[in-house]
Amino acid sequence: MKIARFMMAAAVASISTTVATNASAESMTLCWAAWDPANALVELSKDFEEKSGIDMEFEFVPWPNFADRMLNELNSGGKLCDLMIGDSQWIGGAAENGQYVKLNDFFEANGISMDDFLPATVTGYAEWPKGTPNYWALPAYADVVGWTYRKDWFSRPELQAEFKQKYGYDLDVPKDLEQLKDIAEFFQGREIDGKTVYGAAIYTERGSEGITMGVTNVLYNYGFEYGNPENPYAELDGWVNSEGAVKGLEFYKELYDCCTPPGSSDWYMSETIDAYKSGQVALQMNFAFIWPGVNADPNVGGDRTGYFANPPGPAGHFAQLGGQGISVVANSDMKDAALEYIKWFAQPEIQQRWTDMGGASAMRSVVEAPDFPDKQPFNKAFLESMAIVKDFWAEPAYASLLQAMQDRVHTYVVAGQGTAKEALDDLVIDWSEIFEDEGKL
Amino acid sequence: MPDKTMDRIAKATPPQVATRIRGLSDRTIAWIFVAPTIFLLLAINIFPLIWTIRLSFTNFRVNRVNADVKWIGLRNYERILTDPDIWHTMQVTAHFLFWTLFLQVLIGFALAYLINKKFRGNDLWTTLIVLPMMLSPAVVGNFWKFLYQPQIGLFNYVVGFFSGTDPSSFSMIGSIDLAPWAIVIVDTWMWTPFVTLICLAGLRSIPDYIYEAAEIDRASKWRQFWTITVPMVLPFLMLAVLFRGIENFKMFDLVVQLTGGGPGSATELTSINLKREAFEKWRTGYASAYAVILFVTIFGLASIYVKALNRVKER
Numbered sequence: 001m002k003i004a005r006f007m008m009a010a011a012v013a014s015i016s017t018t019v020a021t022n023a024s025a026e027s028m029t030l031c032w033a034a035w036d037p038a039n040a041l042v043e044l045s046k047d048f049e050e051k052s053g054i055d056m057e058f059e060f061v062p063w064p065n066f067a068d069r070m071l072n073e074l075n076s077g078g079k080l081c082d083l084m085i086g087d088s089q090w091i092g093g094a095a096e097n098g099q100y101v102k103l104n105d106f107f108e109a110n111g112i113s114m115d116d117f118l119p120a121t122v123t124g125y126a127e128w129p130k131g132t133p134n135y136w137a138l139p140a141y142a143d144v145v146g147w148t149y150r151k152d153w154f155s156r157p158e159l160q161a162e163f164k165q166k167y168g169y170d171l172d173v174p175k176d177l178e179q180l181k182d183i184a185e186f187f188q189g190r191e192i193d194g195k196t197v198y199g200a201a202i203y204t205e206r207g208s209e210g211i212t213m214g215v216t217n218v219l220y221n222y223g224f225e226y227g228n229p230e231n232p233y234a235e236l237d238g239w240v241n242s243e244g245a246v247k248g249l250e251f252y253k254e255l256y257d258c259c260t261p262p263g264s265s266d267w268y269m270s271e272t273i274d275a276y277k278s279g280q281v282a283l284q285m286n287f288a289f290i291w292p293g294v295n296a297d298p299n300v301g302g303d304r305t306g307y308f309a310n311p312p313g314p315a316g317h318f319a320q321l322g323g324q325g326i327s328v329v330a331n332s333d334m335k336d337a338a339l340e341y342i343k344w345f346a347q348p349e350i351q352q353r354w355t356d357m358g359g360a361s362a363m364r365s366v367v368e369a370p371d372f373p374d375k376q377p378f379n380k381a382f383l384e385s386m387a388i389v390k391d392f393w394a395e396p397a398y399a400s401l402l403q404a405m406q407d408r409v410h411t412y413v414v415a416g417q418g419t420a421k422e423a424l425d426d427l428v429i430d431w432s433e434i435f436e437d438e439g440k441l
Numbered sequence: 442m443p444d445k446t447m448d449r450i451a452k453a454t455p456p457q458v459a460t461r462i463r464g465l466s467d468r469t470i471a472w473i474f475v476a477p478t479i480f481l482l483l484a485i486n487i488f489p490l491i492w493t494i495r496l497s498f499t500n501f502r503v504n505r506v507n508a509d510v511k512w513i514g515l516r517n518y519e520r521i522l523t524d525p526d527i528w529h530t531m532q533v534t535a536h537f538l539f540w541t542l543f544l545q546v547l548i549g550f551a552l553a554y555l556i557n558k559k560f561r562g563n564d565l566w567t568t569l570i571v572l573p574m575m576l577s578p579a580v581v582g583n584f585w586k587f588l589y590q591p592q593i594g595l596f597n598y599v600v601g602f603f604s605g606t607d608p609s610s611f612s613m614i615g616s617i618d619l620a621p622w623a624i625v626i627v628d629t630w631m632w633t634p635f636v637t638l639i640c641l642a643g644l645r646s647i648p649d650y651i652y653e654a655a656e657i658d659r660a661s662k663w664r665q666f667w668t669i670t671v672p673m674v675l676p677f678l679m680l681a682v683l684f685r686g687i688e689n690f691k692m693f694d695l696v697v698q699l700t701g702g703g704p705g706s707a708t709e710l711t712s713i714n715l716k717r718e719a720f721e722k723w724r725t726g727y728a729s730a731y732a733v734i735l736f737v738t739i740f741g742l743a744s745i746y747v748k749a750l751n752r753v754k755e756r
Contacts, residue, residue: 068720075504075723097505207701262591265615265704396505400722407526411705415617 027055028334028341031070031081032324034060037141037289040358047353048344054337063269064208067399074099074329082332083341085140085324088124093396094327095128100136101328106339107135112346118142120389121362125325130394137325138342139362141289144385145217145320147180148276148284148294149173151306153192162186173308177221177251180283180311184259187282199259200283201272202252206410209402210268212392214285215252215409216320220390221313222248233440236431241424244315249420251313253413265414276300287322288385291378292358307381309388321389323360397438404430490736497730504723517730527731529706530714536621537628537710538689542682544629549636550678554670556637557644567641571634578631582698585627589613589699614700617707624696624708628689636681643677644670672756679750683743690739711735 030045032038038060045056059080061069067087073080074094086094094100103126107114114122114135121139128136153159154171163171167182174180184199191197203214216224223244228235239245256264261280264271269286276284277297295301310319326345328338344350351363360382361367373380393401405427412423435441448468465473497517501510521527556567573581588596591609601608613623647669655665693712696702702709715735719728 071504071723072720077506093504098507205701206703206705207697262609263589263594263612263615265612266701397722400724403717403721407706410703414615414703415705415707417617417705 026053026334026337027057028082028332028337029057029059029080030083030085030341031059031061031073032085033066034062035289036293037359040354044350044354044357044359045341047350048341051344052337052340054340056341067208071399074331077331079331079333081329082334082338083326084329085326086137087324088321089392089394089398089402091125091128091136091325092394092398095134095136096396098330101330101335101339103135103138103328103342104133106342107138110343110346112138112343116348116364117362118364118367118386120321120386121323121325124321124389124391124394125323125362128394137327138346139323140326140345141323142360142362142367142382142386143287143289143322143324144382144389145213145285145310145322146288146291146381146385147308147310148286148291149183149306149308150282150300150304152304153187153197153282154306159186173306174311176311177218177313181251181255181259184255184283188259195279197279198261198275198281200255200285201264201267201275201281202255202260202285203268203272204256204260204264204410204414205266205268205271206406206414207266208268209392209406210266211410211413212402212405213268213320213322215249215413216390216392217285217310217318218252218255218313219245219248220318220320221310221316222251223313223315224248226393233435236428240428240431241421245424246420248313249409249412249424252409253416253420256413288378288382289322289360291382292376295377305377307378309381309384317388318390319385319388321391323362395438397434400434401431404434493729494733496726497733499726501726501729502723503725513726517727518734520727521731521734526706527711527714530709530711533621533707533709534690534711537624537692537708538686540622540625541628541632541689542685544625545633545636545685546678546682548629549633549681550640550674552633552637553640553644556641570637573631574634576631578695579698581627581631582695585623585630586614586699589623591615615704617704620700620704620707624699627695627699628692631695632685632688636678636685639677639681639684640674643674646677647673676750676754679746679753683746683750686746687739687743690735 030041032041038058042056042058048054049056067090070081070084070086071090072078074084074086074090075097084100086100091100095102106112114126114133117126117139121142122135123130125139126135126137128134160171163183163186166186169179171183171186174183180200186199187197188199189196203210205211223242225239225242225245226232226236227239261275264275267275269290272284272286273290273293275281276286276294277300279299291307294305297305311317326342328335328342332338345354348363348365351361351366355361355366366372367383367386373383392398395401408423408427408430411417412420432441498512498514499510500513500517502508552570556563556570585596588594589612591597591612594608596613597608597611600606600611611619613619651669651673652665655669660668691712692710693716696708696710697713700708702713706714711731712735715728715731718724718731
């Protein structure tokens with residue numbers, strides 16, 4: 001009996017202690033992808049914890065499962081996340097389904113102006129509907145698809161001479177996509193330092209969003225449009241599958257067939273990084289977030305690597321937007337604290353520190369500072385890239401639109417089934433059905 | 442029917458138990474014991490099933506809780522059954538199912554037959570053979586991805602070594618012709634030991650005196666195999682096929698890790714397709730109808746198969 005009483009007393013004491021601890025320190029959770037910038041944000045957030053007295057907890061999920069995990073959380077009305085750094089494509093669904101808090105009043109009350117951020121990031125990460133001043137996020141991490149190349153290989157006199165003889169122009173940063181393919185072709189299967197190397201590592205992943213994030217960099221520049229800008233949902237035919245778009249898709253397949261390492265049929269961010277860092281490829285397509293890591297890499301970093309924006313094509317000069325905005329989750333019990341965090345994060349000095357620590361601020365005072373382009377070897381390419389961004393649909397039905405494109409493009413580019421025209425015609429049919437289901441037609 | 446069951450349980454309960462708890466009848470005591478299980482079964486299995494069937498007649502999307510849910514009758518079923526992409530995934534699943542079962546039965550039985558013979562190191566070989574099925578399917582998918590890598594993969598190297606082709610000239614998971622076989626090979630590698638073990642149990646259950654009687658009757662080894670071994674192992678083999686068939690019909694993790702359903706949709710099994718509809722596109726009503734169709738298909742096929750299994754056992 002005595003033992004039972006003792007156990008009960010111990011349990012009561014333990015519960016009281018826990019309650020007391022919880023009461024003394026508020027805590028909230030920020031959800032994001034598990035990658036290098038997230039670690040930088042943990043460090044940066046220590047300043048917020050110190051100033052606010054609020055403990056920050058973090059829930060980071062690896063990229064391949066990020067959307068699945070976090071959208072499940074939002075859709076199920078979970079309370080795990082108080083702050084969400086969600087992908088740009090989620091904004092439509094999260095806004096229309098009431099999963100994010102609208103931030104207009106908060107921005108106005110706290111003097112946070114969207115004019116202080118790069119316009120493309122405001123449109124891409126914060127606005128819904130697009131092009132209207134309705135803000136659901138603060139631009140948090142600016143990102144874009146760009147290219148890295150082996151500067152040390154490009155500068156070898158014997159390779160330069162051979163390239164010039166073969167193609168009639170200098171081996172240098174490609175001026176357009178055709179030149180990029182020439183360069184990739186030139187390096188494909190070549191022996192360099194006793195090792196067989198290949199042309200380019202490009203996105204081909206099937207399961208999540210990989211091949212779409214890759215192919216759009218070519219499609220945009222060959223004339224692909226998501227629809228008639230005047231009537232985007234109803235008029236897809238002739239825009240999605242325009243003559244230029246078909247040529248763009250053919251180009252991507254040619255690039256995949258001629259100039260990528262064997263077995264690169266399901267590659268996304270991590271596989272392309274691995275291929276580049278291990279010295280397998282001369283060119284690498286990837287989001288700019290990897291550039292600091294490449295620059296610091298002992299094998300390919302420093303002067304051995306150069307960076308450039310996605311080259312133009314015959315119909316324009318664009319690059320696929322990446323990156324995310326930070327939002328307050330509507331279901332959170334800690335909304336005030338979450339807003340406090342956004343207020344803290346939006347300060348210019350914090351944004352500057354964010355960039356210095358390995359983040360990528362979208363604040364103009366940071367990226368338009370006179371010394372910014374020369375601070376890092378990749379900053380110029382980053383700025384050029386951010387000026388030409390274009391994004392995928394951010395509709396509430398973005399996942400259906402994305403999966404349809406993944407399937408059609410992968411079937412043509414990697415599986416080699418059908419023609420580019422058929423793939424894009426089928427995509428028009430898929431997307432039209434989705435918009436019909438959505439009640440947009 | 443439940444009353445009869447309760448009566449049976451009550452009768453089976455020792456009298457002391459009933460008399461120990463005064464004021465409660467044997468039937469009540471039986472209900473008290475059975476009720477939690479029935480409640481859990483209803484809550485975890487039956488209710489979700491009924492709810493899924495209900496959702497399958499609506500346009501409900503779990504990510505649009507504020508939107509009106511409309512009753513759309515059989516429209517989801519009609520769309521699924523007339524969608525060529527869904528039929529394509531059914532074909533992919535059928536290919537996967539047929540070849541994995543065929544190979545696993547063939548190799549599994551052969552291995553069991555060999556292991557059943559007494560030889561030195563028999564136990565060690567048995568342990569080694571069953572190792573693959575102890576691994577996680579996701580892990581297996583991942584490491585086979587490396588084995589299939591054209592530049593460094595062991596599989597390509599071995600094929601190249603024996604066939605004289607360049608290992609980097611073909612990609613098992615990147616080729617539309619090879620990828621469906623790539624997933625068959627991995628599943629066969631992983632799950633053949635399961636069939637082997639069940640067959641081994643069947644082989645070891647055959648009494649020696651039957652073979653001895655056959656020897657006395659001068660039956661050849663071949664005849665003994667076909668008239669004693671195969672018929673007596675058949676119920677075990679059919680059980681293994683049932684288990685593997687149900688498992689492979691809903692195969693997901695291994696294939697997702699290995700190919701992600703690609704290239705294109707060459708390895709997109711129904712379970713992968715269903716997951717995309719339900720948890721990527723969030724078409725809950727549509728995915729519910731899809732799940733109901735798959736459930737009915739598996740349930741129907743399994744029922745027919747179990748009847749056949751019982752018939753074999755009765756022989």
